[in-house]
Amino acid sequence: MKRMNRKSLGLWIVLLAACAAVPFVFDPENSYIVYFLFMAFTYVALSQAWNIVAGYTGQVSLGHHAFFGLGGYVIAILWSRELIGYLDPVGMLAAGCAAAILAIIVGIPLLSKLRGDYFALGTLGLGEILRLITVQGGAFTAGPTGILLPSSSFNTLTPHYLIALFLAVFALCVTWYMARSKIGLALVAIRDDEAAAAASGINILKFKVLAFAVGAFLAGLCGALQAYYLFHVEPQGFYNLNWTLYPVLMCVLGGAGTLSGPVIGAVFLCAVFELAKYALPEIHPIFSGVLIILAIMFVPKGLVGLKLSPMRGRKKGAVKISEPS
Amino acid sequence: MPVDIFFQLLINGILFGTMYGIAAIGLSLIFGTMRIIFIAQGTLIILAAYGSFWLFHLWGIDPYISILLVVPMSLILGVALYQGLFRKVARAGQFPTLLIAFGLMALLENLMFVLFTGNSRAIAIKYSSYALSVFGLNVSFVRLVAFAMAVLGTAAVTFFLKRTLMGKAVRAASESLEYAMLVGITPHTVNTVTFALGMGLAGLAGVATATTYAFDPFSGFVFGLKAMIALALGGMGNVMGALLGGIVLGVVENYGAFFLTGGWADVISYAVFLLVLMFKPEGLFSRDTSAKL
Numbered sequence: 162m163k164r165m166n167r168k169s170l171g172l173w174i175v176l177l178a179a180c181a182a183v184p185f186v187f188d189p190e191n192s193y194i195v196y197f198l199f200m201a202f203t204y205v206a207l208s209q210a211w212n213i214v215a216g217y218t219g220q221v222s223l224g225h226h227a228f229f230g231l232g233g234y235v236i237a238i239l240w241s242r243e244l245i246g247y248l249d250p251v252g253m254l255a256a257g258c259a260a261a262i263l264a265i266i267v268g269i270p271l272l273s274k275l276r277g278d279y280f281a282l283g284t285l286g287l288g289e290i291l292r293l294i295t296v297q298g299g300a301f302t303a304g305p306t307g308i309l310l311p312s313s314s315f316n317t318l319t320p321h322y323l324i325a326l327f328l329a330v331f332a333l334c335v336t337w338y339m340a341r342s343k344i345g346l347a348l349v350a351i352r353d354d355e356a357a358a359a360a361s362g363i364n365i366l367k368f369k370v371l372a373f374a375v376g377a378f379l380a381g382l383c384g385a386l387q388a389y390y391l392f393h394v395e396p397q398g399f400y401n402l403n404w405t406l407y408p409v410l411m412c413v414l415g416g417a418g419t420l421s422g423p424v425i426g427a428v429f430l431c432a433v434f435e436l437a438k439y440a441l442p443e444i445h446p447i448f449s450g451v452l453i454i455l456a457i458m459f460v461p462k463g464l465v466g467l468k469l470s471p472m473r474g475r476k477k478g479a480v481k482i483s484e485p486s
Numbered sequence: 487m488p489v490d491i492f493f494q495l496l497i498n499g500i501l502f503g504t505m506y507g508i509a510a511i512g513l514s515l516i517f518g519t520m521r522i523i524f525i526a527q528g529t530l531i532i533l534a535a536y537g538s539f540w541l542f543h544l545w546g547i548d549p550y551i552s553i554l555l556v557v558p559m560s561l562i563l564g565v566a567l568y569q570g571l572f573r574k575v576a577r578a579g580q581f582p583t584l585l586i587a588f589g590l591m592a593l594l595e596n597l598m599f600v601l602f603t604g605n606s607r608a609i610a611i612k613y614s615s616y617a618l619s620v621f622g623l624n625v626s627f628v629r630l631v632a633f634a635m636a637v638l639g640t641a642a643v644t645f646f647l648k649r650t651l652m653g654k655a656v657r658a659a660s661e662s663l664e665y666a667m668l669v670g671i672t673p674h675t676v677n678t679v680t681f682a683l684g685m686g687l688a689g690l691a692g693v694a695t696a697t698t699y700a701f702d703p704f705s706g707f708v709f710g711l712k713a714m715i716a717l718a719l720g721g722m723g724n725v726m727g728a729l730l731g732g733i734v735l736g737v738v739e740n741y742g743a744f745f746l747t748g749g750w751a752d753v754i755s756y757a758v759f760l761l762v763l764m765f766k767p768e769g770l771f772s773r774d775t776s777a778k779l
Contacts, residue, residue: 450593
């Protein structure tokens, strides 16, 4: 493991440097590749955020758009009151923390129940609640029209690109760290057999909430970046279910519960979506639904699983249906 | 608050809520036997509503007669969905089934959006605006029929579950699949029947929706979410509880909408939903708490 890591570490650094150089080689104003990679990196971070919760811990969250939207709104609200500036790291940190705090508040009661269904349902409702509160928020959230931010501060996509790259790498590092440390062992143990994990002395609730909060933190950061990119934060766009749907799809297609799965899934699907947008502009959203179904049915371990068999191979065989009712 | 408004809101709430109720019963059945949270239920209801709408719009078939077509089609769709999508992954745990349902929802929503456009549709027929006056309260005719359909649907499902052999098998499977298999019940058969039943109810709810509300391809998500709320209120895997949960939700929403401006009423119902999930996940009407595990 160690030796392989040192070799692949060099490879990663070269790849990272190449990615970081892209906006300086290509013109970020006109070049499509800068925009494409910017979106792809954002999705890598978002899918990794979902992966930590669902892939590693086995808790299917359907509310990542809530954290994404909250992150965007924290930026919009703080910036429109001039508490933070353009591309302000303090603001982004605040956005991530707000999302993480929300995740802890919602997560503790939802995750303390044994069954995962409640978690999926509750998080699905969470996005809808936040959207409605935002729409009704009056002057504070500017209602359904949303908050318009001073777009005059925009001059180039380069900083956004670099931040997105940073977020993607950060998400990868967090996942890598969590997966390798004791935390990761605990999370995977919870995913594979909750009762056995509890019997081995793992504080199940603590680890589940931790994973959920970390996932929410990352999603909040992505939302914050998107707010700095779009300059118009409105409920329909920021609390859109697609911000959950696409990362889920990328994660599942690439391979949930693996480090590289979401990266492969995100880059692959971003390319597919862009191609579909170009070739079939009307119907491309249909494909995301079809792809999710096909991916689950035919490549349940994801594209990663086609090549190597990760340790979660056991999971599919586990008869979960026999839970007492 | 005047007494007549109080009762008017109550009646509207009950009529409203039964719609959530029938959707929730379908969810409850599917959840009961397969442990699938079928979040595409609302979207399938809207699909059925479109079926009814187009039958009326293109061929002038009365929406209530279209039940004879829409419900059998929904039953067939239910069998197809189970055999095509869920059979393979039914035993693989919740992760895949939930995601397949999620994918199905996204697929159908966007498919309907492309085929039928995003325009809001509603069936306008001569009896759409009829209202009965009972003790000074106005009761919309189409909503009363929707209520009757919901009650009949529930009664039919209850009869099926309690009185027929297959129904007993379904109940046995939702109690304990392993023991049900021990006495010779085939899970796939039971699951297929349950799925068909759930979709049949979705078809019924779809026709009821088409006659009473305006809908568009994306209204299914919110409708499905409301059905989830009804299910959570009633307790998962509990047929009568699901109907009651729907009624409670409808009543809460109606009073909420009266006292607060429209949008906040939805916030309230989701807040109730979250609170119930957090603190009383076995549902408001559940008697045995062992269902919690």
